[in-house]
Amino acid sequence: MRxxxxxxxxxxxxxxxxxxxxxxLGFAYRPTDLLARHPGRxxxxxxxxxxxxxxxxxxxxxxxxxxxxxxxxxARLWPRIEEIVTEHARGDGPGLVLEGSALxxxxxxxxxxxxxxxxxxxxxxxxxxxxxxxxARYAAATAEERQxxxxxxxxxxxxxxxxxxxxxxxxxxxxxxxxxxVPDLVEEILVGHCRQGP
Numbered sequence: 001m002r003x004x005x006x007x008x009x010x011x012x013x014x015x016x017x018x019x020x021x022x023x024x025l026g027f028a029y030r031p032t033d034l035l036a037r038h039p040g041r042x043x044x045x046x047x048x049x050x051x052x053x054x055x056x057x058x059x060x061x062x063x064x065x066x067x068x069x070x071x072x073x074x075a076r077l078w079p080r081i082e083e084i085v086t087e088h089a090r091g092d093g094p095g096l097v098l099e100g101s102a103l104x105x106x107x108x109x110x111x112x113x114x115x116x117x118x119x120x121x122x123x124x125x126x127x128x129x130x131x132x133x134x135x136a137r138y139a140a141a142t143a144e145e146r147q148x149x150x151x152x153x154x155x156x157x158x159x160x161x162x163x164x165x166x167x168x169x170x171x172x173x174x175x176x177x178x179x180x181x182v183p184d185l186v187e188e189i190l191v192g193h194c195r196q197g198p
Contacts, residue, residue, distance in 0.1 A: 007103035018099035032100025
């Protein structure tokens, strides 16, 4: 294996697990979010306010429109993702752990790149809500801020449903992260790779 792809929706633990897997493997780590940013999470953090265009995006579009928007964005990113995967799979440098929601199962299944493995992380709907509410400081948020978080959560749940269907239709691997430790998840991902072989 030269490239490990870790997909999943927001708040399933992709970034944390991918960093830990990269460290264990001695691979580079890279998130697809840095390739081109779709309107991000619509809540304030100590480092940033919610940009007006992000608030408008989640405040005016319905869940189906939000899904179409993000899937269109990921389709536009795919050629660059395929290029990165191919470059690392065939290169001489360190391997790569690439993570992100942009790793859509149907496209990954069609990849014809050797030495590449993929897994998708999922979480129970309530776990997603708990993690998102904690991240957004939901209890202290205004009614308007909560509405944006609620919309993002609804989009996240719907995205995960569609992603699961795509993973299962393609016969790919997925692992539920609910209540699991990062070392256990990394172990399952890597043991599963060894079981499957190259």
